Structure formats: structure tokens, C-alpha cells
Amino acid sequence: MKTQRVRPVSRSCFRAFLLLLVALCFLRLSSADASENYIFAVYPVHDPNRMLTAFQPLADFIAAETGVPVRLVVTGNYEEMTRRLADGSVHFAFFTSSGYVKHASSIPGLVYLATYAELDAKGLVTPYYHSMIISLEEGPVDALADLKGRNFGFTDKDSTSGYKVPLTMLRALGMEPASFFGKLFFLGRHDAVVEALRAGSIQGGAVSDGTLHNAVRQYGDVFRVLAVSESIPLDAVVAASGVAAEHAEAVRRGLASLAPDSAPMSAFREQFGWPAAGFVVLGDEFYEPLRRALEPAEDAGEQEADG
Template identity: 35%
Template sequence: MNKTLLILFLSTLLNAQHFTFGLYPSNTPEKIFKAFLPFTHYLTQTTGDTYELIITRDYRELAQRLDNKTIDFAWLGSKNYIDIKQNVKDLQYITTYMEEEKFTHQITPYYRAFIVTLKKNNLYTLKMLKNRRFAFTDRLSTSGYAYPNKILKDNHINYQNYFSKYFFLKKHDRVIEALVNDSIDAGAISDGTYYAAVEKYGDIFHIIKQSDKIPLDVIVGSSTIDTIHIKKLADILNTIDVNSTALKGIKEHLGWNAAGFNAHNKELYDVLQKALE
């Protein structure tokens, strides 16, 4: 290594920063860790900074840590983003996560929420779920609560007195497990969770209702992060190839059809906010 290269290398090391990257636990922490560790490794390799993966206990902790500035960057569900930005001043939008649509193969910033049952139980309508057992994920989940509850309300159903029992199981996978084990009769999940479940268990589920299109997740930065590092991360994320190692773990361990990022969809979340009002 010649003198000039050595100076550049040492300069890069001296200027490198350590950042924390927070994620909400949509599935088990072990699965989330395996899915996103290649992603943060990729960010470390391409930015020259160090990105430490942090998985919070729940949605609330992630919001609190963004508020008290103990997390630098975060991957948020769309409703979480709407809720958090109302309370966390100067939260910086960076980009929107994209997926390849299952059947059309179109790259899109949208997904859907499903209300599902088991085919063997012959429950095919919301009306047939009266006095049955139902599970959501978390009250702060977009596809595991907000949109499924909107579906119920649009059909004049108050889940608190419509179902014999209702549960908040925290994780999308837990809803599937409860359904397969006959602990519940129906549940609310994301479409990605549904497709992964079909891969695992076979064609045993029935979709009773599906939501309108929901904007996908968003990457944000804390107000403490300078514009140089915000732009650096945005540029890297928005040019990630669909076959990149950064997305490999997400596809393998979560079953999401990850297809990169797009920073031109910020207005999608204003539409979502109006839909949930």
C-alpha cells in the first residue's frame, strides 16, 4: 500500500461513525435478527460507517428510543411512521421499502392486510366469525391491527363485542401458529406473512377479506443525524439491486419479496393517515 492510499485508508477509519439501526419485532427476534443482519452488514461495508442492529421489545420501545435519540436510524411500519412523526420532532424521512408483487411481479411500494381462516373450518365470511375467536398482532401494527380493524368497522363490526374472545399476539407468525393449532378461528396478518405461511403449511388458508393497498415500510433518521449521512444512506438504499445480499436475509427468513427502496413516495403516508382517520 503506497503512502497516498494509506493516508486515505486511515482518514476513512478516523472519520467512520457508529450508528444504531432499530427494527420493530414483527416476528420473533431471532428471525428478525437473521433477516436483517446481512442488511446492516451491507450498510457497514458500503458506507464506511458501522451499523449496529437493534431489535426492540415492541413498537412502543422503538418509538421511545427514536424520541430519546438512543436509536439513529430505524425501519418503521407505515402506521408507526405516521404516529411517531407526530410526537418525535424533526424525524427525517429517508426512503420507502419496495416489494415485488407476488403475481404480477411489479415493483411496488404497497402491500395488503388479510383476515384469514383455515379452509377446514368452513368460515368464509365476516358474518360467520360472530362469537368466534380472533387475533390481531399489536395495536400499533398497520397490517396486524389498524387496517383489519378498519375492515371490521367498515362492516359495522366492533371486535370487542363481536368475537367471543380476541387476542393481541404481538407477532404475525404467532397469529399463524395460533390459527394452525386451532387456538383461534381467524386472524389479521400481512400478505407477506400469508404467502410465507402457504409456503410452510400448504394451501390450507382462506382469505376472508383483504385491505386496500397500504404503503410499505419507511426508513427514517433521528434529528441528530446530519444531512451528509442522511443523503449517503439514501443514495445507497435507493440503488440497492433486487438481488443484493442486503435483501437476501429478508427474503429467506421473512418470506418478503424485497425489491429495494424508492425515495419518491413520501406523500403515500399522507394518504394513509387520511384513510385511518
């Protein structure tokens, strides 16, 4: 009996030891990087060096909130960012709204933290923006229909407001860009669309409302807005599944409390000219309309990109 009692106890202890060992291993694995540092990834929508400079205060802020050192990296593309979030080699990431909509669902355990917000023209903090199709006030184009057979400029095929949303808008109006316009150009940057318009190289182009706002401030009200999109959510900050819940929550709370004059927001303004106002916590549902809007557009866009 004594032996029989012992055996179950030993077995139970052994089992408990094994479970403890497994749990420790799991904990060790999940917080191995966290115990050393977190990786915060951004996608290079601008020059990588500027990206690093602009996002370093935000990385420092996350480090302060979690108590864990944070290293900032710039990934080559969304695929790399998605893969690294999935495999745990990146812990926090700053997604553009279209990137978030496209890739977030494919990353297991990804946690939405907050949405970036800006001050709009009226000085209100808004977590969304618009895409606009514009032409020159003095030009021959008064309406979208006048763009038929003329040169048109998008930014690039990864751009939400510079390509994907306006493409959806145009198609919704029955205008297939490849056949409607005379020639399509992908100019890489929103401000390049404005400059090409002014140079007369294109007669219409798609830009964000922030870009148009800056252009008006720089060149005066010489532009004509032909179409305005629905609201597009701004960029999202996410945490990988491996980030400790309390750390993710700390970062979410911290982001929501960031003031417009905080160091991370000031860095955005200085480096990109964004009217950065802070972050708001809206949840993944906030991106659902965009997700729905872009699904067919993306397919069509890929077809367009492949010629």
C-alpha cells in the same frame, strides 16, 4: 480615532470568534457521534438475535454509504426508538409502517429516506402489502358475517396488518370486534393465526397477504379470504435530524439502488422469509392514507386493549 477603530474591530473579532466557537460547538455536537459511528435502530418484530442477524448487512450498507461505522441496536419498543431518535442517540431507524405513521410526526427533524419493497405474487416490486381476514375453506365460515359469535385471532396490538388495519376494516363494516366475535385472541405472530385456524381454535383471523401466501405454499389453498384491506405501505427507513444531510442523501440513494439479490435483501429473505426486493423513495406523503385510516382505529384499539 485609531482606538475607536480598533475597538469595533476587536469587538467584531470577538463576536466573530464567539460565533465561530458556537458554530464549532454546534458542529461538534451534531456530528460528534457521526464522526465516531452511527446508531441504526430496529424494533423487535422478531426474536432480537434474528433481528440483529437480519439487519446487520443493512447496517453495514449504511456504513459503506456514509463512510461512518454503524452500530445496530434493537430497541425495546417504539417509545424507546422514538425517544432516542429525538434525543440523537439513534441516527437511522427502520420503522414498521404503523410505527412510522404513529410516531414520525412527534420526532423533530426526522427525515424520511425510503420505503422497503417486496416482490408480490406476480413478481412485481411493490412497496405496499395488504391485510386479509381469512377463514378455512372447509370451515363453517363463508363470509365475515358468519364470524359472528365465533373465535377470532389478531396478531398483536402493535401489528399494522395483523390488528390495526383489520380493526379499521371491521369497524367500517359495522362490526365491533369485542361484541361481534365470541372471543378475541391476540396470538403474537401472523403464522400463529394460520396455525390456530388450522387447529380449529379460531374460526377467523387477520394476517398479512405475505403470511397467507406462505401458508398457501405450505398447506395448499385451504384458506378462504373474507376481506382484503387497502394497500398498506411497507416499512420505512428514517434518519434523525442530527445526521449530516449528505449522509442521509447518500443512504437514500444507496437504498434506492439496492438490488433484490443484494446482501441486505438476501438477509431479510433468509431470516424472515420476506420476499425482499429493495427500497423505493416515495416520500412521507405515501403514508398519508394509512395515517388517516389508523387515527380513529388506534384510538379504538387502545380502548380495546384496555378492555
